[in-house]
Amino acid sequence: MAAADGETWWRRGVFYQIYPRSFQDTDGDGIGDLRGIVERLDHLVWLGVDAVWLSPIYASPMEDGGYDITDHTAVDPVFGTLEDADALLAEAHRRGLRIVLDFVPHHTSHRHPWCIESRSDRGAKRRDWYVWRDPAADGGPPTNWRSISDERPGSAWHLDERTGQYQLATFSPAQPDFNWANPAVREAMADVLRFWLDRGVDGFRIDMATFLGSDEQFRDEETPAGGPPVDYVRDARYHFNRPEAKDHLRELRAVVDGYPDRVLIAEMLYDSPIDVLVEFARDAGIDLAANFGLITQPFTAEAIAAYVEAYDEATEAGDVWPNWCLANHDMPRPTRLGWPTARTAMLLLLTLRGTPFIYYGDELGMPNVDVPPDRRDDRWSVSLAGVTRDAFRTPMRWDAGPNAGFCPPDSRPWLPVGDDHERVNVAVQRDDPGSMLHLTRRLLVLRRRTPALTVGTSTRMRGLPTGCLGFTRTARGQRMLVLCNLARRDATVELTGVGPPRIVETTGAAALTAAGAVVELGAGSAIVLQLP
Ligand code: NOJ
Secondary structure: OOOOOOOOHHHHOOEEEEOHHHOOOOOOOOOOOHHHHHHOHHHHHHHOOOEEEEOOOEEOOOOOOOOOOOEEEEEOOOOOOHHHHHHHHHHHHHOOOEEEEEEOOOEOOOOOHHHHHHHHOOOOOOHHHEOEEOOOOOOOOOOOOEOOOOOOOOEOEEEEOOOOEEEEOOOOOOOOEEOOOOHHHHHHHHHHHHHHHHOOOOEEEEOOHHHOOOOOOOOOOOOOOOOOHHHHHHHOOOOOOOOHHHHHHHHHHHHHOOOOOOEEEEOOOOOOOHHHHHHHHHHHOOOEEOOOHHHHOOOOHHHHHHHHHHHHHHHHHHOOOOEEEOOEOOEOOHHHHOOOHHHHHHHHHOOOOOEEEEEOOOOOOOOOOOOOHHHOOOOOOEOOOOOEHHHHOOOOOOOOOHHHHOOOOOOOOOOOOOHHHHOOOHHHHHOOOOOHHHHHHHHHHHHHHOHHHHOOEEEEOOOOOOOEEEEEEEEOOEEEEEEEEOOOOOEEEEOOOOOOOEEEEEOOOEEEOOOOOEEEEOOOOEEEEEEO
16 A cells, blocks of 8 residues: 555656557557557657556447446457557566556446346346346336436436346446445456456556445435436435445455555546545545546636645645546546646646646647547547547547558548647657647656655645746755746746745746746746745
């Protein structure tokens, strides 16, 4: 578990999330694969990240982008083979990169052989691996529990005509819930962890961690039917958000602790309050309980500064390590903030106290692509921002050539690469020191060689002009000051009581006066200063 010295790799390091369908296609089917990731590992080394989180690579009918699994210990043929997974682990480790897999223990695909068996008969051996209930007295669903998939609102229960019972599927009907009250399910999932740990993976991101287990008395929720899904997700007491989830996760922690130096990351609710993030990490044996504050808070200096301060204090007091992200496969890319704010968001991500997660392509400032309806793939959900998730799952852009170098010129990528790929791609930006790519890389280098930025304490700077936020990071006598102007107009910050600072990085449009006591911050820009 967490080492007290602050030097554990997942505290010091930076994660990079890869959506495998979209990183690099090597076999010409227009879908990314594991060999493609191996081919591109040197990009990650050059960029300077420490660990990769791979969204699911397992056997799946892909009705939910691989989060609908039919075999947790097989690689889907579209991504390659188990040998390819082993090769990826070996090649990543050879380069000093860690690999963290997505672990999806809450549900399976409805096509999983266990689910098919469970559904086959009331007396089936694995019937109770999933959650089945008799209809209510009126023949309707057994409880008022709701589906949380935006495109399938309504009951989370689905009647199976043949066996006359309802089956629980909290997300989509194609992804029925496992019955976590059943020890056989828990053991099967522990075996999945062992399978991958034995192959050398460095940890797991646990999908829907707070959803494991439902009320065994099947009590109705009190939240009004028909209210917004986010309220239901936050307020549910019986359907999910159960205390049992922490017990189940601690059991998994014990399995993982049989292997040295592994990390467990938990997916949390998008609007989990800070105290829940801290408690959950502590009580469930989770190293990093995913914090979406930079996505869910309004991107204003006031909101972000207050959130950062509250999260800092709570994690410090609770002795859990913070973490941050700007996007993921469910939430739009930071380019939603416009320029130059998206650059400032990256600077913030990489200078805040806590482990950063970079979503693939955000190092380039890839846009949220407007995917035409006839090219859309994501069936089940729209993100919180109300756009299809396809918009931020489009292929990585490697060069200005056909298909952005993601797949061979004569193949059709599974999602369009987007119009501006000639400009926004790795090759072009590598030649441009002013690019988002170089900014991200410089920030990663800076972070790596600056203890104040990796493990240092954080103190909010007050009294800044409206629209600006600032904080100092301190460790081993080294002090860094980060200032961000999130407003639409330029700002001037006077530094008092500090000696002459030195500029170590800016997003552009930020400068010090000759005397070094006044910082000019252009609208949307940021600066990192070293204080004497
Ligand atoms: C959470 C994953 O992040 C999301 O992509 C998926 O759709 C749901 N779990 C359901 O599997």
